[in-house]
Amino acid sequence: MTIKDIGQELAGVIGKCDADYVEAHLEESQTSHVVYRGRELDSIGRATAIGGNVRAMVKGGWGFVSFNDLNNLPERVALAVKQARFVGREASQLVAAEPVVATVSVEADRDPVAIPLAEKKQLMDEYNDIIWRTPEIQTSTVGYADSRKQTIFLSSAGSFIEQTRADITLRLAAVAARDGDIQQVGLSVGSRGDFSILQSYHDEVAHMAERAVVLLSAPQIKGGEYTVVLDPVLAGVFVHEAFGHLSESDFVYENERVRRIMTLGRQFGHPELNIVDTATIPGLRGSYQYDDEGMPATRTYLIREGKLVGRLHSRETAAKMNEKPTGNARAINHRYPPIVRMTNTYIEPGVVSLADMVGGIKEGIYAKNWYGGTTSMEMFTFSAGEAYMIRHGKIAEMLRPVVLTGNVFNTLENIDAIGDDLTMNQGGGCGKGGQMPLPVSNGSPHIRISRCLVGGG
Amino acid sequence: MEDLLAQAVVAAEEAEVFTVSSEGTLVQFEANRLKYLQTKQQTSVALRLIRQGRVGYATTTDIGERRNLVSNAVETAQFGMLAEFQLPASGVYSPVAVFDAGVVSVANEAMIQLGEEMVASVTAYTPGIICEAEVAKGTVSVSIRNSRGGQADYRKSYFSLGIEGSLVNDTDMLFVGESVSSCHPLSNSGAVAGAVLRQLELAKDRASVPSKSLPVVFTPGGVASALIEPLMAAFNGKTVLKGASPIGNKLGQAVFDRKFRLRDDPTVGYRPSSRPCDDEGVPSQCTTLVEEGVVTGFIYDLQTAAMAHTHSTGNGSRNHGGLPLPAPSAFVIAPGDTDFTEMVQDIKEGLVVEQLMGAGQGNVLGGDFSGNVLLGYKVENGKIVGRVKNTMVSGNIYQALKQVAAIGREAKWVDGFLQTPPIYCPGLSVASKR
Structure with missing residues (x-):
């Protein structure tokens, strides 16, 4: 049979x-x-x-x-x-x-x-x-x-x-x-x-x-606050960790205090910032037609023009928050019940070129590639596989890997430039509630964040 | 199982069948309320064989698929690594107590009650806190048979209690939590909740730290989240064999502080990390890794040990679902002679770290750690004065554990795989957002 x-x-x-x-x-x-x-x-x-x-x-x-x-x-x-x-x-x-x-x-x-x-x-x-x-x-x-x-x-x-x-x-x-x-x-x-x-x-x-x-011969950076430019891969991890998890409604729906801070319409970033989660793009690792509750996949704006406009739902969270279902209930395999998960999450492209983004920085960090990332909802950390100093508007010497951290409620505000070069990264896997690694993809253009906390040696 | 072994031996020189079956029950509380009652049943069979000197491997959870298991394993043996090891013939296993029938008979009602007690205790102490709690129990049966006559069977029980609380005040979030596990049924919900109440008390006020080198006391949870991952990689015989362990060529040398002692111990009675033999049927042993700061050993499975011209330490693990690899059973850091309160009293300005988030995302092999203090406290003039936020602690374990100021008197099990006392480091890089 x-x-x-x-x-x-x-x-x-x-x-x-x-x-x-x-x-x-x-x-x-x-x-x-x-x-x-x-x-x-x-x-x-x-x-x-x-x-x-x-x-x-x-x-x-x-x-x-x-x-x-x-x-x-x-x-x-x-x-x-x-x-x-x-x-x-x-x-x-x-x-x-x-x-x-x-x-x-x-x-x-x-x-x-x-x-x-x-x-x-x-x-x-x-x-x-x-x-x-x-x-x-x-x-x-x-x-x-x-x-x-x-x-x-x-x-x-x-x-x-x-x-x-x-x-x-x-x-x-x-x-x-x-x-x-x-x-x-x-x-x-x-x-x-x-x-x-x-x-x-x-x-x-x-x-x-x-x-x-x-x-082996690269220097370690001194810990502190820096202006950082993230490449599309790392910015994709950033948007997943720093904002994506907070928009999963199972953290929100039963918690009155979280519901208050996650009120739709709240300004999280500059008007140029748009964040989307969607399982509807063919060929991406987070895509599907129906989620694990049999709901059709959708395209959901989480942030539009800097404002919180949506979140990800299971059938239960949507009902309890009286919002539209989004088809985001996923289980890694039959051993687990479906829970609210991201699919393909990305920052929409803006208009700034990488050269212009780096050009205005006297001393900063250009961080590329993905090592890992995690979140507590409010605070997040993510680590770059590759990092360089930026000096006087130019990318300079290579650094040892850096770990960046921040608070979602002010870091999104500190994104002050969004590039024109959106790229999706298919190499990620997401963990939540013991279910890991779930196929997802993340993406972004280059972005610049002012005053980002970087761990030192 | 014997049938499968017999079929496999027709196609190969040697074969081994590894079967694991588990059954478990999980009670879940979400947002302070009972939400889920789950039961899980799972059986899987793995076949490893040696054909023309090479290792083949296949696994299935489908009982009807056993014939394909042999052909799949034979296919992989064309490319498999050369088998340098011999499967263990019938051995003698010292008993390691890991089963308590009392676990099986704990009723769902009793599990729910334990969860309710934990939630009630924490929410009564801190109004507005939202708790997720879990009470889990189950049994695992393992059977190993090989063509050299080796056979091992054991049954294990487990029981665990855990609670996590999140306290949200506008955009400020505090996360606290505690969990315990055993092969015995657990009933002391008060001790678990009590640990959370202590965290809530210490985190009541807020404090800030400057960006500079500061003394840091890692609680057992802090040790687990900040320092253990690099140690687990460094003492792994596979990492050593590949020349990727910074201590791989330092056997017999003093690498750590004299007060630092570490062992891998799967023989502690009634611990869920214990077992009478590893996943290759090699008897469990306690392996000393660091004695008075001196590197004394590494952990091995059969193949890695053979390639390194040494013996398996009984650390063959199939945790990842593939072929056995060396993996720790449980790391045990020996207690020292200093009370936690004495450590704190010794600090003029510094930190206590309970949880470092994201510490294992850097150069783990090189020993680096760097993470955000998810739960930690500022110490001023010998007293904990409040919780710190927006703070990163960074370092390298080979520098941090080279000279520790003190090791705590009281060791505690954390996350099921580590028993450790608090560790007091005299100076680590701290970066803080003002």
């Missing part, structure tokens, strides 16, 4: 439950990976997985049962309903949803997992060789992973949605060493299952390895 057959049987069961709402997810996936640590191949393998869950709502309480044994599913449904009843103490609120019956087959024929391992290994060999050709390289990491996943979503309201998605990530790192000093530089890229996109990074990989060596 396919999971579709199992889903069709299950549809009859969940339609008859004594609950306010029941949904089920079934999932089948194949993955492969090739990992080098140093010159030697470290791991190469294939995996398959199957599983599902049932989620039920009774009087505002949720029951959730996940499993990978697909026998006795009616019992699992009954357990989820029983658990929901155990928890429920108020009224169930879910924003209205039209039942959807659909088969989404946009990428059904794209299967990176089926490509012979020999072909994947050969490409990784090429990249690893490039790293090792660089003098003073101590070791390398090359990690390739792909997946193809078929999911079935069904609900007690009559939805039955079959979707297929493919995903590829490639993470590389070069480690340079001299006299006990160790420096590392990484590169992280990805695609929506299109292997050919990953075949043209030879120049970037060479540049990455060279930078790791240059870092």
Whole structure:
């Protein structure tokens, strides 16, 4: 039996439950990976997985049962309903949803997992060789992973949605060493299952390895406040961490005080600032047609002309805030219930050129590339893989990696220039509530932030 | 399991089947209210084989897919690394107590009550605070069989309590939290809530720090968030083998302060990080990593140990779902002889750091850390005077742990994988927004 057959049987069961709402997810996936640590191949393998869950709502309480044994599913449904009843103490609120019956087959024929391992290994060999050709390289990491996943979503309201998605990530790192000093530089890229996109990074990989060596003689910056210019990759991480997470309504909807500070219409930045989240752009890693509650994907302005105008919703948060649903409920796999997540988040382009942005800075930092980022909602930190001093309007010497931090409520105001060169970065993965790494993409043009706090050595 | 092993041995010289099954229950509170009751069941099977001297590997959670498991593993063995190790033959395992049947019988009602008690205690102390709380329990069964006769089976239970509070005042947000875990059922919600109340009390007032080098006391939570990640990378035998560990060639040398002692210990009774053997069936052992500041060892799995011409320390881990790799079970930093209050009293102007956000985003291999003080306090003339914000603490662990001012007398488990006392560093770079 396919999971579709199992889903069709299950549809009859969940339609008859004594609950306010029941949904089920079934999932089948194949993955492969090739990992080098140093010159030697470290791991190469294939995996398959199957599983599902049932989620039920009774009087505002949720029951959730996940499993990978697909026998006795009616019992699992009954357990989820029983658990929901155990928890429920108020009224169930879910924003209205039209039942959807659909088969989404946009990428059904794209299967990176089926490509012979020999072909994947050969490409990784090429990249690893490039790293090792660089003098003073101590070791390398090359990690390739792909997946193809078929999911079935069904609900007690009559939805039955079959979707297929493919995903590829490639993470590389070069480690340079001299006299006990160790420096590392990484590169992280990805695609929506299109292997050919990953075949043209030879120049970037060479540049990455060279930078790791240059870092050995680069100075550490003195901590303090600086004017910083962020490249599109790092600015994408910035918008994701510094603002994206705060616009996820599950942090807002039950917290009166947060609702007050996140009032729609509040001015967060200059009128040139526009921030969008959308799952509707084909080919981006955060895109889909229906989210994991069966809601259609939308395009949502979070900030428009500097003002807060929208936020991301699940069916429950939209209902409780009396706002329109946005189709942003996502689960990383069947072991977790869907929660409010970003998809593809970006700052819309402005009109300033990079030269003009840097030209006005007497002493500042040009920070590029992504190392990592995290947020507490109010405060965020993100780190640059590559950083340079800016002196008298010109990009000057390379620095050791810098960590930048700020407070969302005044850092967005401090964005005083927005570039004309929007680029989306497909290398990211987002973590929240133990669900990591969820495929997302981030993007931005170059941006300039005044008075940004930078950690020192 | 034996069937699968028999099938695999037809196609390969050696084979190993690793099965893990888990069942768990999770009670979740959101915004001070009960929100979710979850149960999770998961079984997975991993097949590792050695064919023509090379390692092949495949895994599945699909019980119907076992035949494909052998062919997938055989396909990968064409390219796999050369097997330098031998799978362990039948071994003798010292008992490590990690199962308490009492966990299984804890009722949902009791778990909900524990959550309600934690939330009630914190919200009563600080009106307006919004809490998320979790009470979790479960069991994990692990079975290993290999073609050399090796076999290991054990069952583990776990129970955890956790609460996080956020207090929002206009655009100022304060985050506090505490969690505990054990293989025994836990009932002391008061101790968890009490730790949060202490944080709320210390964070009541606000204080500012100058941008300069200052003494910093890391609480156990601060040690976990700021200093541990670089240590876990540096003592990993794989990092050492690749020449990417700054201490890889310093075995027997004094690298850290004489007061600093570190070990990896999977044998502590009733800790969720403990187990009688690792994920390759190698018996668990306590491995000393630093003794009186001197580097005394690294952690290894079978393959890495063979390549480094040493023995596995029983640290083969499949946490990431792939082939075994060396990974710590639990790091234990030995307690020193100084009370936390004595450390604070010793400081004229400095910081106590409970949580450093984003510290592991820099050059972790090189030992760098730099993060925003998510929860931390200013110390003035020997007293904690209030919470600091907009402040970064940066440093390098090889400098910071070379000369520590003191190590605390009381060690505590943090995040399930680290037992540590507070650590007092005499001077670290602090950058603050005025």
